[in-house]
Amino acid sequence: MSEEKTLNAADIEELAGDVAAEATEVAGAAEDSATEALDAAKQEADNVVDGVFAEAGDAAEVAASALEEAPEQSAAEMFPSAESAAKKLSYGSPKKAKNLARGNAIAGFLFVLPFIIGFLLFLVYPLGMSVRMAFSKVSATSNGLTYTWVGAFNANANFYKIFRVETDFLEALVEELKRMALFVPGILVFSFFMATLLNQEFKGRTAVRAIYFLPVILASGVFLGVEANNPLITNMKDLVKANNSAADITKTLEDILLTGETGNKFFQYVIDIVGQVYDIAMASGIQIIVFLSGLQTIPPSMYEAAKMEGCTAWESFWKITFPLIGSMILVNVVYTLVDFFTRTDSKLMTLINDTLLIRFEYGKVAAMSWTYFLIVAAFLGLVFAIFSRRVYYYD
Amino acid sequence: MTRAEKRQAFWERNRKSGGYLLKKKIGQWLFSLGRAILIFGLCFLILQPLLQKLCVSFMAEIDLYDNTITSVPRHFSTISFGNAWRQFKGIKTFIRSLWLAVGVAGLQMLSCTLVGYGFARFKFPLKKFLFGCVILMLIVPPTTIITPLYLYFGNFDIFGIIGAITGTHKGLNLQGLAIPYLLMCATCAGYKAGLYIYMMRQHFRNEPKELEEAAYVDGCGRLRTFFQILLPGARPMMVSCFLFAFVWQWTDQIYTRVFFPTAKWDLVSTKLLNIGNLFDGENKAKYGVAYVTPQAYMNQVMATGTLIALVPLLVIYIVAQRSFVESISQSGIKG
Numbered sequence: 001m002s003e004e005k006t007l008n009a010a011d012i013e014e015l016a017g018d019v020a021a022e023a024t025e026v027a028g029a030a031e032d033s034a035t036e037a038l039d040a041a042k043q044e045a046d047n048v049v050d051g052v053f054a055e056a057g058d059a060a061e062v063a064a065s066a067l068e069e070a071p072e073q074s075a076a077e078m079f080p081s082a083e084s085a086a087k088k089l090s091y092g093s094p095k096k097a098k099n100l101a102r103g104n105a106i107a108g109f110l111f112v113l114p115f116i117i118g119f120l121l122f123l124v125y126p127l128g129m130s131v132r133m134a135f136s137k138v139s140a141t142s143n144g145l146t147y148t149w150v151g152a153f154n155a156n157a158n159f160y161k162i163f164r165v166e167t168d169f170l171e172a173l174v175e176e177l178k179r180m181a182l183f184v185p186g187i188l189v190f191s192f193f194m195a196t197l198l199n200q201e202f203k204g205r206t207a208v209r210a211i212y213f214l215p216v217i218l219a220s221g222v223f224l225g226v227e228a229n230n231p232l233i234t235n236m237k238d239l240v241k242a243n244n245s246a247a248d249i250t251k252t253l254e255d256i257l258l259t260g261e262t263g264n265k266f267f268q269y270v271i272d273i274v275g276q277v278y279d280i281a282m283a284s285g286i287q288i289i290v291f292l293s294g295l296q297t298i299p300p301s302m303y304e305a306a307k308m309e310g311c312t313a314w315e316s317f318w319k320i321t322f323p324l325i326g327s328m329i330l331v332n333v334v335y336t337l338v339d340f341f342t343r344t345d346s347k348l349m350t351l352i353n354d355t356l357l358i359r360f361e362y363g364k365v366a367a368m369s370w371t372y373f374l375i376v377a378a379f380l381g382l383v384f385a386i387f388s389r390r391v392y393y394y395d
Numbered sequence: 396m397t398r399a400e401k402r403q404a405f406w407e408r409n410r411k412s413g414g415y416l417l418k419k420k421i422g423q424w425l426f427s428l429g430r431a432i433l434i435f436g437l438c439f440l441i442l443q444p445l446l447q448k449l450c451v452s453f454m455a456e457i458d459l460y461d462n463t464i465t466s467v468p469r470h471f472s473t474i475s476f477g478n479a480w481r482q483f484k485g486i487k488t489f490i491r492s493l494w495l496a497v498g499v500a501g502l503q504m505l506s507c508t509l510v511g512y513g514f515a516r517f518k519f520p521l522k523k524f525l526f527g528c529v530i531l532m533l534i535v536p537p538t539t540i541i542t543p544l545y546l547y548f549g550n551f552d553i554f555g556i557i558g559a560i561t562g563t564h565k566g567l568n569l570q571g572l573a574i575p576y577l578l579m580c581a582t583c584a585g586y587k588a589g590l591y592i593y594m595m596r597q598h599f600r601n602e603p604k605e606l607e608e609a610a611y612v613d614g615c616g617r618l619r620t621f622f623q624i625l626l627p628g629a630r631p632m633m634v635s636c637f638l639f640a641f642v643w644q645w646t647d648q649i650y651t652r653v654f655f656p657t658a659k660w661d662l663v664s665t666k667l668l669n670i671g672n673l674f675d676g677e678n679k680a681k682y683g684v685a686y687v688t689p690q691a692y693m694n695q696v697m698a699t700g701t702l703i704a705l706v707p708l709l710v711i712y713i714v715a716q717r718s719f720v721e722s723i724s725q726s727g728i729k730g
Contacts, residue, residue: 104517104519105517105519107617108518108519109519111509111513111514111517112509112525114506114581115582115583117582118506118579118581118582119532119582121582121584122540122544122579122582122584123528123531123535123540123584126539126544127543133542133543194437197434202430202431206716208438210712210713211438211442212437212438212441213716214445216639216642217709218441218444220643220646222647222648223646223667223704223705277440281440281441282441293632293635327597328597338590342537349536349538352538356542362542365542366539369539372536376534376536377534384530
C-alpha cells in the first residue's frame, strides 16, 4: 500500500492534522446527538479512515466532507479512530519515519548550533592555548608572548614548581577540598529545608521569600570582593561576637555534646556546619529558588490523591515530593559544586589571580588552573555517575 | 456568630473529640511559632550586613572613630553618599553598565533557550557528547581560559576568513570593545552560560510531550511549535535566566576586568572594586600627597558605594520577584 503513495511526509502529517482537528471541532457540538445519527456517522467515519489509509491522495477531501456531514458525532466515539488514523499516517511507512527522524536531527543541530560555535571558538581554542602555556615557559617580548617547551617533570616545569617547590598552592587546594566536604552537603540540606518552609502558606510569605533570595545579589562578584576588603565591618562583626560570647548557643551545645566519647567526629561535623550557617545561607540563594520552582511544579492533585488513599505527610514527602524533585537535586548538586569551585573569594582563586595579574606568570597560572579543573571534573563525573541514573523525569 | 459563641462551640467540639481538637490546635500553634522564630532569625542573618552598611553610611566621620557606636549613628550625616557618588563619575557610568548588562543578559537568555530546547527535545547524533561539552563549559574555571581569550581577541580571526577579506592577513584587534564579550554571549560562551542551558533544558524536559505532539498533529512546523507553544510556557524560566545573567554581569569582576578595562570603560563594578583607592586619590589631590585617608573613612565610602551599586539591582529584584518565583507554578498545563 505504502509504496503507492506519492505524498511526502509533510502532506501526510498535514492530512492527519486535518482529521484530528475536525474531530476536535466535532467534539464541541456533540452532546445532544441522536443515537441513530451517531451509529451512521461512526460507520461512515470508519470507512473514511480506511479510505484515507488506502488512498491517501484524495482521502483528505472525503474525510473532511464526511466529518462535515456528521456533525453530531460523539467525541468519545470519534476520537479513537481519528487519532489512530493520524498515527498510522505519520509513522505509517519506515521511509516516512526515517524522514521524520532525519528532520528532527537537522532541527536539533540547528537549535544547538550557537553552542557548538561558541564551544569551539571560545572554549576549545583557549583551552588548547592554556595547555600549551601549562607545559611552556611563557615570556613576554616586544612581539607578544613566546613559548619555550619545558615539559612537566623537570625542575623548570610549571607543574613541578607548583607541587614540589612552592607550598602555597597545595595548601590552598587541600583547604578548598576540606571546605567543600563541609559546604556542599550543608548548602543542599539547608536550601531544601528552606524551600519546603517557603512553600508553605503563612503571612508575609512573599516578603520572606524576597529576603531569602537576596543573597543571589548580595553574595555575587564585586560585592563579595568589597565585603572581604572591608575591615571595619569585619571588625564590627568580631566585636558583636565578642560581646555575646556568653550567649553563644553553638559553643554551649558543642560543650555538652562533645563531653561524651562516642560519635565525636559526626557531632564535630554537624557543629562545623552550624557554625558556618551564615556562609551557607549566603551561598544557597539560587539553590532555594531551584528547589522552590521544582516544588511548585508538583501538581497539588497528587497530594490530594495521596491523602485520600491515607498517606501521611511523611509518606507523601518521600513518595511524591522527593522523586519529583529529583532532577532539581541533580541540578543543585552540580550547581553547588561548580559555584563552590569557581567562586572568587577562595584562597585558591586569590592565589591564581595574584599569579596572573600581579606576577604575570602565565605558565604557572595555566598549570594551577588545569590541576584544579581536572579535580573539579573528577568530582562532577562522580556525582553524575551516582545521581543521573536515579533521577526520575515526570512526562 | 459572636466571638463568645465561637469559643463555646470550640469547647463543645473539643469535649466531643475527647481533647483531641485542643491538642491539635496547640500543636499547630506551636509549629507556627517555631517556624516564625526560625524564619525571622534567618531573615535577620541575611539582612544584617546590609543593615550594618546602611548604618555605617549615615555616620558622620567622628562616629567612625568612636568605639562605643556600633550601629545607630550619633551624628547623622549624608556626606559619604556624596563621597561615593563622585567616585562613580555620575549617572553615565550607571547607564552604560545598565545597557551592557541588558545586552549581555538578553543575548545569553535567547541563545541558551534555543540550545536548551534543542538538547531537551530532539534526537541527533553526538547529542550526549555535546551535552557533556555543556557541562565541561560549566566547570572550566574562567581563570583557565581568560588569558588565552584576551590574546585571541587581540588578533581575532575565524580560520583566516577575516584576514582574507581585509587583505591584510591579520585579524581584527577587538581588545577594549564590547563586541568580543557580546559575541561570546550570543554563542552561549558567556559567564555561566552552561548553567542557563542546563536550566532551560531541564525545564523543557519536564514539559509534557503532549503539548508538542498536539501541535504537530494540528500541522504546526517545528519552529512555530517552539515559538507559539513552548516559549510562552518557558517565560518564567527565561525571566529567571535573564535576571541571573543581568545580576552577574552587573557585579562581574572576572570577565569585566579583562574585556572592559578601566582605561576605556567606566563601569559600576570596576569602579566599586577600586572605590577605596579612588577616594584616597581624590583626598590626596585635595590635601596634598602626604595625606593618608583614615582606614575607617575609606571603609565607609566602600559601604556606601556598595549600597549605591546595589540600588538598581534591588529595584529590579523587587519588581521582578513575583515573575521570578510565583509564576513558575502557573505555566503550561501543570497543576
